[in-house]
Amino acid sequence: MGSRQSRAAKADVDEINESNVRRNPVVQALEKKHREELEELHKSAEKRAEADENLRSRQEKQHQKNILALQSQLDQEADARRNAEELHKVEEQLRHSKSEREKAERELAKARRHENQLADLEPVPMPTQVEFEQTKRERQYIEGRLHFAIAGTAGSGKSSLINAFRGVSKGTASAAATGVVETTVSIGRYEDPHPDRSKFVWYDIPGAGTINVSHSGYFIKQGLYIFDAIIVLFDSRFVDTDISILENCKKFNIPAFIVRSKSDEHIKAIADEMREELDEDESEDEEDVRSKDREVRRTRIDADARDQYVTLTRQNVKENLRKVGLDEEQKVYLISRRTLLRIVRGKQAAPTKLIDEYDLIKDVMAAIKERRINTPAFKPNPTRSGSYLNPLSWGSGWNRR
Numbered sequence: 001m002g003s004r005q006s007r008a009a010k011a012d013v014d015e016i017n018e019s020n021v022r023r024n025p026v027v028q029a030l031e032k033k034h035r036e037e038l039e040e041l042h043k044s045a046e047k048r049a050e051a052d053e054n055l056r057s058r059q060e061k062q063h064q065k066n067i068l069a070l071q072s073q074l075d076q077e078a079d080a081r082r083n084a085e086e087l088h089k090v091e092e093q094l095r096h097s098k099s100e101r102e103k104a105e106r107e108l109a110k111a112r113r114h115e116n117q118l119a120d121l122e123p124v125p126m127p128t129q130v131e132f133e134q135t136k137r138e139r140q141y142i143e144g145r146l147h148f149a150i151a152g153t154a155g156s157g158k159s160s161l162i163n164a165f166r167g168v169s170k171g172t173a174s175a176a177a178t179g180v181v182e183t184t185v186s187i188g189r190y191e192d193p194h195p196d197r198s199k200f201v202w203y204d205i206p207g208a209g210t211i212n213v214s215h216s217g218y219f220i221k222q223g224l225y226i227f228d229a230i231i232v233l234f235d236s237r238f239v240d241t242d243i244s245i246l247e248n249c250k251k252f253n254i255p256a257f258i259v260r261s262k263s264d265e266h267i268k269a270i271a272d273e274m275r276e277e278l279d280e281d282e283s284e285d286e287e288d289v290r291s292k293d294r295e296v297r298r299t300r301i302d303a304d305a306r307d308q309y310v311t312l313t314r315q316n317v318k319e320n321l322r323k324v325g326l327d328e329e330q331k332v333y334l335i336s337r338r339t340l341l342r343i344v345r346g347k348q349a350a351p352t353k354l355i356d357e358y359d360l361i362k363d364v365m366a367a368i369k370e371r372r373i374n375t376p377a378f379k380p381n382p383t384r385s386g387s388y389l390n391p392l393s394w395g396s397g398w399n400r401r
Helices: 002-023 025-121 129-138 158-165 240-252 263-281 292-299 301-323 337-344 357-371
Strands: 146-152 188-191 200-204 229-234 256-260 332-334
Touching: 146 158, 146 240, 158 188, 158 200, 158 229, 158 337, 229 240, 229 357, 240 256, 240 301, 256 357, 263 292, 263 301, 292 301, 301 332, 332 357, 337 357
Parallel strands: 146 200, 146 229, 229 256, 256 332
Antiparallel strands: 188 200
């Protein structure tokens, strides 16, 4: 009994003490602060939870985007592979087609070469009088005019030379077609547009040594035997076809002129090579680079290149003529189309540009004098104005037969 009373009394005391504590301002302040801290912690936890949720949501969206982008990339790569496979098939088909075409072209070229080889084994018959007259009609040969043929291998510049002799620039309406490949596949006939040279007719003969025109019987097949004079034109090499034309010209008693074209281009190439060699030989010594000897050599390059070109060309042609028993002293004319064009147009040509252009015109006119027309003596006068190739300006006798 006493024990229960004691515990009850203690409980009452504790309740009183607790009540007193609650009423204590300090305690109340601490409790308030504690509650506020709990509320802040709760809010902070909610914010963190919300932020984590937003982050997870963004990550999920980004993940989905990445998946879509990866799928799109995979689709594009698949399309690219399919396109590449299709392109490979097309390229394979094109290669096969090209291979078949090239094979057919090789077979055709082989057949033509074989045909030409067989033709070379057979002697080319000399033209009869009937064939001679027929060829003259086919070439529109007109008595009383001068008919010049420019012949030689393909790509030697025959069309360009004809344009220069006629005073015509390439690309004009009346010009002969020119190009880096064989542009003449049939004989071209070009009358001189200048009224003072109306008696001149130029013929552009297809170049020999191609699939279209063989070496075999070139002279006879092209009807070169009807012309009043023939210019045998070559560019880089003096070849068997050129020799064959000269031999036939001798047989038919036709004046023939050996001409090397594009001389200005060849001389420039030699000069450029000389300059390059001189630059490579220079030492790092400034005095050596500026030495008088080197400067003299440099100023003489153009002249030295010209001399080398002229000497080597004439030696080469002379050796080839000697080997086949032709006149090794026959002159070879080295010309530039541009310089010849200026001369024909009556313009001044710089002495450094001239090689054999004047001599070629003079000698051609002198040679045809005995064959077709009694032309007057040719007296070159570079200072004379007007057309240089003007037979009427050389005196009387042009129309005498």
